[in-house]
Amino acid sequence: MESLDPYDAFVTFFQEMNGRAMTEDEDNVIRTVINGEKEVAE
Amino acid sequence: MKPLKLTMSAFGSYAGKNVIDFTGQQQGIFLITGDTGAGKTTIFDAITYALYNQTSGGERNGNMMRSQYAQPETETYVELEFLYRGQTYRVRRNPDYKITKTLKNGKIREQKVPHSVELTMPDGTVFPEKKNATDAKIIEILGLTADQFSQIVMIAQGDFLKLLYTKSDERKMIFSKLFRTDIYWKIQENLRRKSMEMDERIQENDRAFEQEKSRIILLPESEELPLDELVERLRERLKDALKEQNLRRANVEELNKKITKYEEINKLFVSLEKIRQNGKELEARQVESKERRQQIENALKADKVLVAEQQNLRQQQTVEQSVQAIAKMEETLTNNQEMFETLKTQLQEVEAEQKREAADIQKKMLALEQSFPSYEALQNARSEEQQAKKVWEDLGKASEESFHKKKAGIAALKEQQKRQEQVVEQTKKNWEQTSLSASESAKHYEHMYEAFLKEQAGILAENLSAGCPCPVCGSTVHPDPAKLPDHAVTELEVEQAKKTRAAAEEKRDLAYAAFEAEKTEKQKLAQAVEKEEADFVLAQTIAKQQRKEAEQNYVSLQKIAEQIREKLVYPSLAEAKKQYAAMQKALAAAEQEIERKRQKVSELAEAMNTLKGQKLAEEENQKTAKKLAVKTEKEYAKLLEKSGFVSEETYHLAILPERSRSKLEREEKEYESQCLRQQSEQKLLEKQVSGKTYTDTAELNEQLKAEKQALKETEKTYMELHTAYENDRSVLQNCAVYLEKGKKLESEDQVIKSLSKTANGRLSGSAKIDFETYIQRQYFKQIIHEANKRLLTMSNHQFILKLKEEANTGRKTNEGLDLSVYSLVTDSERDVKTLSGGESFLAALAMALGLSDIVERSAGAIHPDMMFIDEGFGSLDAQSRQQAIEVLAELAGDSRMVGIISHVTELKEQIDRKLVVSRTDKGSRAVWTE
Numbered sequence: 001m002e003s004l005d006p007y008d009a010f011v012t013f014f015q016e017m018n019g020r021a022m023t024e025d026e027d028n029v030i031r032t033v034i035n036g037e038k039e040v041a042e
Numbered sequence: 043m044k045p046l047k048l049t050m051s052a053f054g055s056y057a058g059k060n061v062i063d064f065t066g067q068q069q070g071i072f073l074i075t076g077d078t079g080a081g082k083t084t085i086f087d088a089i090t091y092a093l094y095n096q097t098s099g100g101e102r103n104g105n106m107m108r109s110q111y112a113q114p115e116t117e118t119y120v121e122l123e124f125l126y127r128g129q130t131y132r133v134r135r136n137p138d139y140k141i142t143k144t145l146k147n148g149k150i151r152e153q154k155v156p157h158s159v160e161l162t163m164p165d166g167t168v169f170p171e172k173k174n175a176t177d178a179k180i181i182e183i184l185g186l187t188a189d190q191f192s193q194i195v196m197i198a199q200g201d202f203l204k205l206l207y208t209k210s211d212e213r214k215m216i217f218s219k220l221f222r223t224d225i226y227w228k229i230q231e232n233l234r235r236k237s238m239e240m241d242e243r244i245q246e247n248d249r250a251f252e253q254e255k256s257r258i259i260l261l262p263e264s265e266e267l268p269l270d271e272l273v274e275r276l277r278e279r280l281k282d283a284l285k286e287q288n289l290r291r292a293n294v295e296e297l298n299k300k301i302t303k304y305e306e307i308n309k310l311f312v313s314l315e316k317i318r319q320n321g322k323e324l325e326a327r328q329v330e331s332k333e334r335r336q337q338i339e340n341a342l343k344a345d346k347v348l349v350a351e352q353q354n355l356r357q358q359q360t361v362e363q364s365v366q367a368i369a370k371m372e373e374t375l376t377n378n379q380e381m382f383e384t385l386k387t388q389l390q391e392v393e394a395e396q397k398r399e400a401a402d403i404q405k406k407m408l409a410l411e412q413s414f415p416s417y418e419a420l421q422n423a424r425s426e427e428q429q430a431k432k433v434w435e436d437l438g439k440a441s442e443e444s445f446h447k448k449k450a451g452i453a454a455l456k457e458q459q460k461r462q463e464q465v466v467e468q469t470k471k472n473w474e475q476t477s478l479s480a481s482e483s484a485k486h487y488e489h490m491y492e493a494f495l496k497e498q499a500g501i502l503a504e505n506l507s508a509g510c511p512c513p514v515c516g517s518t519v520h521p522d523p524a525k526l527p528d529h530a531v532t533e534l535e536v537e538q539a540k541k542t543r544a545a546a547e548e549k550r551d552l553a554y555a556a557f558e559a560e561k562t563e564k565q566k567l568a569q570a571v572e573k574e575e576a577d578f579v580l581a582q583t584i585a586k587q588q589r590k591e592a593e594q595n596y597v598s599l600q601k602i603a604e605q606i607r608e609k610l611v612y613p614s615l616a617e618a619k620k621q622y623a624a625m626q627k628a629l630a631a632a633e634q635e636i637e638r639k640r641q642k643v644s645e646l647a648e649a650m651n652t653l654k655g656q657k658l659a660e661e662e663n664q665k666t667a668k669k670l671a672v673k674t675e676k677e678y679a680k681l682l683e684k685s686g687f688v689s690e691e692t693y694h695l696a697i698l699p700e701r702s703r704s705k706l707e708r709e710e711k712e713y714e715s716q717c718l719r720q721q722s723e724q725k726l727l728e729k730q731v732s733g734k735t736y737t738d739t740a741e742l743n744e745q746l747k748a749e750k751q752a753l754k755e756t757e758k759t760y761m762e763l764h765t766a767y768e769n770d771r772s773v774l775q776n777c778a779v780y781l782e783k784g785k786k787l788e789s790e791d792q793v794i795k796s797l798s799k800t801a802n803g804r805l806s807g808s809a810k811i812d813f814e815t816y817i818q819r820q821y822f823k824q825i826i827h828e829a830n831k832r833l834l835t836m837s838n839h840q841f842i843l844k845l846k847e848e849a850n851t852g853r854k855t856n857e858g859l860d861l862s863v864y865s866l867v868t869d870s871e872r873d874v875k876t877l878s879g880g881e882s883f884l885a886a887l888a889m890a891l892g893l894s895d896i897v898e899r900s901a902g903a904i905h906p907d908m909m910f911i912d913e914g915f916g917s918l919d920a921q922s923r924q925q926a927i928e929v930l931a932e933l934a935g936d937s938r939m940v941g942i943i944s945h946v947t948e949l950k951e952q953i954d955r956k957l958v959v960s961r962t963d964k965g966s967r968a969v970w971t972e
Contacts, residue, residue, distance in 0.1 A: 004817060006225055010801070013816050017800050017808050025793040033232045033797075041225055 006034045043184055043195065044068055044907045044939055045089060046130065049121040052112030053091075054084035057965025059116075066970065067941075067955055068125075070934045071927070074910075074943040075950055076959030081966030082943050085959070086910055092122035092133050093180055094188035095159070107137055111965040114142035117155075125907075126183060129164040133180060195908060213859045217818045227814040230801035237798035240791045247787055251780035257773050259766040269774050276767040283760040290753035297746040304737040311736045314727040321720050327713060334710050340696035341703045343685050347693055350681045354674035361671050364664035371657040378650045385643045392639060396632045403625045410622045416606060417615035423603035430596035437592055441585035448578045455574060459567040466564050469557040476550035483546035487539040493531040500526030815859060819845065822859055829885075829892030832933075836884040836925045841865050843874070843885060883918060887911070887926065891933055909933075910941040915949060927952055 010030055014022050022030065044064070051059040062085065076082050087097040091107060108118045119136035138157045144150050161169040161176050169176050181187055186195070218224050258269065267275060502512070503523035511518050612618040687693035698706075799805050803812035811819065823845055830842040844864040861874045863885070877885055890909075911930070915923055923946075934940040941957075942949065950956065959968045 004820065006229060009226070009817055010229065010813065013813055014797075014800050016816075017805055017811075018796075022797075023793070025789075026797055029236075029793055030229075030233075030797055033229055033236070037225055037228050037232060040228075 006038070007031065010034070043124055043126045045122060045124050047121075047123040048085065048088060048092075049119075050084075050088045051120075052109040052116045052118040053088055053107050053120055054109060055079075055081040055111070055961065055966040056084065057109050057111035057113070057116075060966070060968060062957065062968050063970070064939075067939055067957075069936055069939055070955070071930050071940040071942060071953055072955040072957065073949055073953040074941050074957045074959065075945055077961065078945065080959040080961045081968070082959045083912065084966065085957075085968065086912070086943075088120045089122055090188065090191065092120040092135050093184070094191065095135060095157075095177065096188045108139040109965065114152075115144070117141065131164060131183065132162040133159065134162075135159040195910070213822075214815060214818060217821060217859075218814065223814050223817050223821075226817045227812075230798075230813040233794065233798040233801045237791075237794045240787065240794050244784065244787045244791060247780055247784050251777060251784065254773055254776045254780060257769060259769050261766065269770065269777070273767065273770050273774050276763060276770060280760065280763045280767050283756065283763050287753070287756045287760050290749065290756050293749045294746065294753055297742060297749060301739050301742050301746060304739045304742070307731075307734050308736055308739070310727060310730050310734075314724070314731055317720060317724045317727060321724060324713070324717050324720055331710060331713050334706050337698070338703060338706050338710070341698035343687075344693055344696040344698070347678070347681045347685050347687075348697060350674070350678040354671070354678040357667065357671040357674045361664065361667045364660060364667055368657060368660050368664065371653055371660065375650060375653055375657070378646060378653070382643065382646045382650065385639070385646060389636070389639045389643055393636055396636055400629055400632060403629055407622060407625050410618055410625075413610060413618065414615065416610055417612070417618050420603060420606040420610060421615050423599060423606055427596065427599040427603050430592065430599050434589065434592035434596050437585065437589045441582075441589065444581065444585070445578070448574070448581065452571065452574045452578065455567065455571045459564070459571055462560065462564045462567050466557070466560045469553065469560045473550070473553040473557040476546065476553040480543070480546040480550040483539075483543040487536075487543040490531050490536045490539040494533065494536045497526060497530045499524035500530060818859060825889065825892040826861075827892075829888040832891055832929050833885060833888040836888060836922070836929050837881065838921070838925065839866055841867075841877075841881070841885075843889065844871060883915075884922065884926065887929070891929070907937065908939045908941070910943060912943045915942065915944045915946050920948065923948065924952070 007030070011022065014026075014030075046063075046065055048062045048064065049059065050056045050062075074082050074085065087107070090096055097107070112118065117136070118139050118141075119134055121132065121134040123130060123132045125131075136155065136158055138155070140152050140154050142150055143153050157173070159173050159176050161179060163169055169179055171179070184191065218227060258272075260272070261276070261279075503520070504526055506512055506520045506523050508520065509518050512520065607613070610618075612621060682690060682693060685693065687696065801813040803810045803815065826843050826845050833842055841863050844862045846860045846862055862871050863874050863877060864871050874882075874885065915926065918926060927949075930940050930942070942953065954972060956971050957968055958971050959966060
């Protein structure tokens with residue numbers, strides 16, 4: 001079972017849940033959050 | 043992970059040490075069978091305990107696992123050797139327990155053993171950390187916690203069902219660890235936290251804005267104005283207030299200048315008045331000054347006369363002293379003359395008396411000198427007398443001591459003699475007794491010998507035999523041989539009696555010899571006593587004679603000495619010489635006394651001559667002093683007249699001590715100085731006020747006071763306006779900032795809220811699935827997919843599992859992992875809780891196996907190479923059971939070991955490899971059988 005990339009997974013998840021793509025601001029925030037968590041995990 | 047060897051010692055129902063070797067069962071299915079309570083589950087408990095310090099059910103703590111059947115001295119521990127990813131590890135663990143130990147001295151002692159764990163790594167080293175770190179290391183190696191291990195590796199039927207029926211939230215936690223979805227949860231948590239933080243920041247900004255607004259200072263007439271207009275209004279009013287304030291300040295300054303100028307002129311007039319008043323006072327003191335100056339002048343004149351007067355007085359005094367001295371000398375001379383005459387007479391009398399006494403003493407001394415030989419004779423006679431006395435006394439003492447010694451010697455001899463008599467008596471008695479004994483022994487021997495001789499016939503007859511000749515008679519026929527009596531004396535007894543006699547006689551002879559020797563000694567002692575007593579009597583007689591002669595000699599010498607003594611004045615020569623020396627001393631003392639008196643007369647005569655000379659000299663001095671006194675008296679009178687004093691009394695009154703005169707001079711000088719200063723200051727002030735007038739400043743001061751009050755009020759108003767203006771201007775600026783910030787925060791919050799609500803499944807009008815659940819759902823779909831592959835076979839194509847559709851998850855959060863059952867027969871969907879016991883077993887088993895498949899494939903971190911299935915087969919019918927075994931056998935394949943724990947009889951026939959667990963009186967035993 002391949003692990004899913006958090007950002008890609010969230011993009012899909014967001015699209016499914018909201019029926020729209022993320023705005024530029026939303027995209028920037030989620031990228032920052034995911035990168036931060038990845039750094040912590042590493 | 044696969045177990046290789048499990049050692050249990052005093053653990054659970056296993057009382058002693060039990061070793062289960064799993065190396066022969068590393069793949070395929072095997073059965074663990076035994077009666078209920080035999081200890082089957084304890085094997086799994088032991089594995090779980092060794093790895094996690096927990097039992098498989100998690101219900102019993104490891105510390106409770108000490109076997110109740112164990113011997114007191116048996117150690118409790120579990121040691122598990124296991125294979126993981128081709129590496130062999132060994133973990134040994136023991137709980138807290140008490141063990142009994144026998145000491146060297148034989149005593150038994152109970153000892154507490156603390157809980158410990160030891161992990162041996164593949165390279166043979168022991169993991170060096172303490173218990174908690176070792177536990178963590180084991181979890182890190184296996185990649186599973188105790189609970190996960192129990193659910194995935196050692197899954198009991200209950201646990202299958204638990205996984206089947208567990209709620210989404212609990213299932214989510216298991217999957218989170220299995221598939222490492224915690225990062226998705228962290229992302230959603232991060233967004234949720236950010237959203238909350240954003241709320242807080244917005245609230246904080248709002249609060250700060252409100253707080254800032256509350257700082258606005260309002261003016262009564264400007265309450266309704268907007269803040270920016272209020273600030274403008276304040277600025278205009280502040281400008282007006284400043285103008286007014288400056289005007290007031292100028293007025294106050296102008297008034298201050300005027301008042302200062304007038305007051306300075308007025309001060310000059312006041313000073314001039316004061317200095318004039320001072321001049322009047324000084325003028326009033328002029329008479330006093332004049333008198334003081336006169337007094338000083340007179341004193342200076344008197345000082346000049348005073349010198350001559352004092353000189354005259356001193357000279358007059360000198361003359362008077364001389365007169366007195368001469369009178370005193372004359373008186374002394376008269377007294378000394380009388381004393382001289384008296385002393386001279388006394389000297390003559392003493393000399394005559396001394397002459398008489400000296401002649402008498404010299405006469406006595408001559409007589410004493412002539413008697414000295416007689417004294418010496420007396421001394422010799424007394425010496426001889428004392429020697430004779432000593433001889434007489436010594437003889438007495440010596441004879442006494444000699445007699446005492448002699449008496450003691452005689453007494454000792456007599457005592458010895460007495461003891462010797464006793465000894466003689468004793469030896470005599472001894473001799474008599476031994477004599478008696480010797481006689482008796484002799485009689486006895488003779489008696490024995492006589493009896494022996496009488497019995498000789500009987501003795502010979504005893505040895506006679508027919509045909510042998512008699513030693514006495516030579517007959518070979520012995521018709522009537524002599525008879526030997528019953529108590530016949532033997533030759534041995536005779537010989538013994540003979541020896542006894544000889545010994546007694548020897549004893550007697552020795553006793554007699556001793557008696558004779560002691561008797562001789564007694565006689566010697568008697569003779570010695572007699573001789574000593576005779577010697578003593580003779581010695582007494584001689585000693586008495588000698589003493590008598592010595593006494594007569596002593597008495598005779600005593601008489602001679604007494605006769606010489608009667609003719610002499612003094613008792614001894616020493617006394618006579620002592621008296622002679624005393625007379626010599628008295629003669630010398632008398633001579634000295636006369637000489638002393640002569641000296642005294644001579645000294646007195648010399649003193650009188652000296653005094654006469656002094657008197658003559660003093661008379662000459664007196665003449666000269668009288669001449670000088672006449673001269674000084676004239677000089678004084680001349681100066682007094684010249685000084686101008688009316689009389690001598692006036693002159694005397696003018697005399698002043700130096701200190702008083704100096705004081706007057708200082709006072710006069712100060713007065714003159716004051717006068718000069720006053721005149722100078724008065725002139726200066728008169729010049730300064732020339733052409734000026736005195737002005738009253740009271741009205742101006744009133745004006746100034748009013749103006750100052752007005753200024754103060756103006757300043758206060760200005761300060762209030764200034765404070766309000768500055769404050770409100772600041773509030774205006776800050777509020778603008780907060781408003782701007784609020785707008786920005788609202789914008790950011792909109793973005794964060796959108797993301798957070800989405801990630802945390804809180805979107806309105808949408809499925810309540812959070813981000814992590816969404817991801818897990820993707821994995822779970824795969825698990826169900828895997829499970830259904832087996833479930834189709836196991837359920838005989840009756841049903842499969844189905845994950846609830848997103849659209850059907852409802853509005854409740856986290857329903858995204860809920861399961862349902864899809865019947866292939868009826869083509870309908872129902873809840874998993876509607877499954878029967880057998881169906882539940884198959885569904886749970888399929889799902890657990892699906893889990894294992896997923897876990898095995900995911901990340902490659904966890905390898906559950908073994909699986910134990912505890913019970914649950916009893917509820918299956920034969921077909922279902924066969925299906926399950928086929929599925930498990932297929933699952934085990936070539937690499938996985940699957941242990942089925944069951945007491946179901948049919949399974950024993952269906953599975954070849956079996957670990958049989960039995961219970962005995964000494965605890966459980968586990969043995970592999972084919």
